[in-house]
């Protein structure tokens with residue numbers, strides 16, 4: 001079992017470079033299978049576990065995928081399958097994003113229900129509603145979905161009941177190869193949607209309005225591979241902002257687009273953190289006591305749910321009482337119980353958590369119950385008295401490249417201890433031919449542990 005060990009009390013300083021965004025690269029790699037000509041060269045690819053999983057998913061469909069340092073090259077000219085292996089699909093939520101591209105490209109798809117962090121029910125009804133409106137027939141089986149369409153998908157007007165990021169992306173990708181015009185109303189507006197639209201448009205698609213709540217897609221007959229650089233990861237950047245603020249540090253966060261983090265930056269400034277944006281990043285300095293603030297998660301441009309738990313860690317060390325309201329996912333307070341082991345004073349009432357700041361945190365053995373919970377526990381451990389041990393690192397590896405190494409470079413006392421794993425199978429993906437030594441990443445040979453997460457996904461929302 002791997003764990004991250006942190007000794008609290010060190011102030012962070014220096015510069016940290018932000019990787020490409022997980023939530024942008026996953027739909028972009030899924031969209032790469034839409035290209036029936038040429039090759040896609042995707043740059044600034046963070047080599048995270050989720051990215052390696054989607055790489056295997058698209059390779060399983062017959063695409064040729066080569067991987068270099070922070071680059072993936074995909075040739076999807078000939079797809080040979082439309083049923084990605086369920087053991088890959090069930091590893092993460094984002095694997096459902098190949099459904100739209102496959103349906104549009106091959107007219108048929110069979111896919112398992114996706115997995116991912118147990119932060120809520122995470123329905124996919126809006127994805128399916130969109131495909132149905134475009135003429136696809138959908139059959140739900142025991143744990144899988146089958147869908148087919150006679151000929152091409154047809155453009156349609158689709159109103160999303162919730163501004164779902166994944167549904168917007170899936171429908172946008174499918175509509176790019178559909179016959180006629182598709183309109184998505186109440187579309188999600190996240191920067192990752194805009195990045196996907198830019199990639200699709202470079203491939204030859206006609207997507208207009210991405211970043212607003214109405215997106216229009218005029219379908220085209222074919223798309224071709226192109227070069228695209230992924231936007232920086234706003235959640236990774238936000239996490240380092242919190243880590244800096246919680247330690248009273250002074251760190252330059254390089255590569256982040258400050259506009260993408262406007263709500264997080266506003267809240268940190270309200271708390272008394274100094275944030276100065278420059279052309280290529282933001283400087284975060286925290287040199288005075290922090291004030292408590294209330295935070296409510298909302299779709300973009302509201303405060304991101306993916307920053308809620310990290311923000312909560314900062315509120316633990318602020319003066320006064322704060323209320324954090326989670327409106328996106330009904331089970332995203334699992335970190336509260338873990339924070340409590342560190343002496344945090346938090347009460348949960350439905351979808352609100354009431355935090356009494358200022359109680360000194362003490363080091364403890366805690367478990368990352370999901371990806372961002374893991375990051376939040378690391379942040380809290382950076383200021384806790386004594387040593388903390390954070391297990392559940394497989395969650396953290398889904399979204400952060402070398403978080404322990406990056407924090408250690410900023411002065412934190414942190415190390416990762418990896419237990420020996422069984423020899424991994426040979427890489428299913430060829431290394432890219434380049435001057436640089438190619439990185440051949442092998443598929444992780446760690447047992448697949450999802451029983452607990454699946455069970456938790458079936459719980460009823462507490463605030464439905």
Ligand SMILES: CC(=O)N[C@H]1[C@@H](OP(=O)(O)OP(=O)(O)OC[C@H]2O[C@@H](n3ccc(=O)[nH]c3=O)[C@H](O)[C@@H]2O)O[C@H](CO)[C@@H](O)[C@@H]1O
Nearest residue numbers: 023094121122123124125126127162164165166306328329
């Ligand atoms: C890979 C990726 O990009 N993941 C992000 C994406 O997840 P994801 O795309 O899964 O999130 P959605 O925006 O779809 O989900 C938001 C809410 O809508 C609900 N819903 C969604 C789809 C649907 O068909 N029906 C439905 O009811 C979900 O249960 C959830 O309560 O956006 C989330 C919200 O910003 C982020 O936390 C995730 O990090």
Ligand SMILES: C=C(OP(=O)(O)O)C(=O)O
Nearest residue numbers: 093094116117306371372
């Ligand atoms: C919830 C997240 O990701 P996913 O949708 O991939 O589970 C996240 O990035 O915090």
